[in-house]
Amino acid sequence: MRIVIAEDAAVIRDGLSLLLTTRGHQVAAAVGDATALCAAVAEYGPDVAVVDVRMPPTHTDEGLRAAIRLRRDHPGLGVLVFSQHIETRYAAQLLAEGSHGVGYLLKDRVSEVGDFLNTLVRIAAGETVLDPEVVTQIMGASRRTEALRTLTARERAVLAMMAEGRSNSAIATALSLSYGSVEKHVTQIFTKLGLPPSQSDHRRVLAVLRYLES
Template identity: 45%
Template sequence: MRVIVVDDSLLAREGLARLLREAGIDVLAERTDAQGLVPLVEAERPDVVVIDIKMPPTYTDEGLVAAADVMEAVPGTAVLVLSQYLETAYAMRLVEEFPERTGYLLKDRLSDIMVLVDAIHRLADGETVIDPTIVNRLLSRRRRIDPLQSLTDREREVLALLAEGLSNRAIGDRLFITDRTVETHVTSVFAKLGLGDDGATHRRVLAVLTFLRNAEASSTAVPTEP
């Protein structure tokens, strides 16, 4: 697995690169900002670019802009955005524009380097990975119009864990159910959301995107009077 790390913080950048190398990830380059990132990606062809969301010169959304530039210029490159900020709008902006091979994780939640390594591998395989904290926040908000209303409670749980980037086996371990039962729930979710048989990975991404769109839309809806 080949990655490029982009972060303006010396400690964060070098610490992350060292931990990834120790975990068997080939870190091709380290950058302090997004300038010249696209030519570097074109030359090195990494599997994944790991990038901070707020960098010079404005410290706003340079990471998101750079992520979009990379994925437009070099299709097939996955991008994992790391952030110190719990901003659901940033995560939604990313996956709405690029629903495959994109991830958004919170730095403070990365207490185990293998969580990051697993996310990198999933992104390279074409999946979407969203931090569980963001998923939980979206789930906790009231829904006025719910296109997922046909799902059972268990199917909603499975879909939420899909949004976190968990594999079927990991979902089964979390919910204490068998892999076969997870597969049954996933298949049912696909069917209820009208997702045809276009490949398991593609349907997983579409299901997650449907879930995130619904949750984000619900967060801005005005609750009806009881």
């Protein structure tokens, strides 16, 4: 994959570059602010951009705004937005522009390099990936507590992973279940919550999120 990194902390920028190059990816550019990011994407046409939310000059959300702009201007570009803490609002703004090839993760997640690289590949392939923390926050704030209470603990765990954008086989591996029983749980959840069944993973994310947020 060809990757552009935008991150203002040099240690993380260099660490990411090193990680991605040693794992056989090509880091086209590693920059420190949003303006340089947009220029680099226009110049190199990467598969994925990894973007920190908080960058100079204001250190608030310029990375997020740049990410939204990039997604609009470069359809097909995967964008992974990185943040030191999770704001569900940011996730909502990112997904408002469509859910193809987008991810929103806590910065801490790079400390599991295997999972992180996996996530990057999924985003490049057009999937949607949300940090478990986003899902926890949305589920905690959801007004659908009555309906959620009818789910079993196992079903809730599966629902959380669906909202993160995991596929059935990934959920099966993570929860040590058979593929078939995950399918059964998913069907159960959709029936209990009255959601229209959906096969595609990232459509499923949106359905679940919309349900939780409504």
